[in-house]
Amino acid sequence: MQPGNSFNLVHDTAVRVLTEGLVEVGILKGEIDKLIEEEKYKPYYMHRTSHWLGLDVHDVGVYQHGEDKPQILQPGQILTVEPGLYIVPDTKLAEDQPETDQRWVGIGIRIEDDVLVTPDGHEVLTAGVPKAVDEVSRMG
Structure with missing residues (x-):
């Protein structure tokens, strides 16, 4: 996340990483770019990755200037980064995708970071x- 990058790059990166993970554990089957193009990840990742953070939890602001012009990140902007996966029992899969292994059904995870765009990069x-499983487990 760097100044000058597009707001959509955050989401596009999250989609790629999550789709790769879904393939790795066998929930999705196929070539990563095609799965992304066909939005095969959407039954598990149905929302966007980020929103502006400011005076309100979901601060107002422009995400896109028309269909092909995403907002460009600038120093001083703060946004969330909160990808999430949800494997719900009634997920409808495409015919060309494998049945979901029951060990994954009912699992959902969403971890948020809040990130400030700085002149030279970003600050989380x-x-x-705590975000790692062992860290969160120690808190309970």
Whole structure:
């Protein structure tokens, strides 16, 4: 996340990483680029990755200037990065996809970071918040 990158790059990156993971564990089957193009990940990742953060939790602001012109990140902007996967029992799969292994059904995860775009890159404002499984487990 760098100044000058598009707002959509955050989402596009998350979609790629999550789709690769879904293939790796056998939930999706096929070539990554085609799965993304055909939006085969959407039964599991049905929302966007980010929103602006400011005076309100979902701060107002432009994400796109028309269909082909995403907002360009600028120093001082703060946004969330919160990809999530949900494997719900009634997920409808395409005919060309495997049945979901029952060990994954009912699992959902969404971890948020809040990120400040700086002149030279970014700062993860929530870097100190526990996110790893062992860290979160120790808190309970």
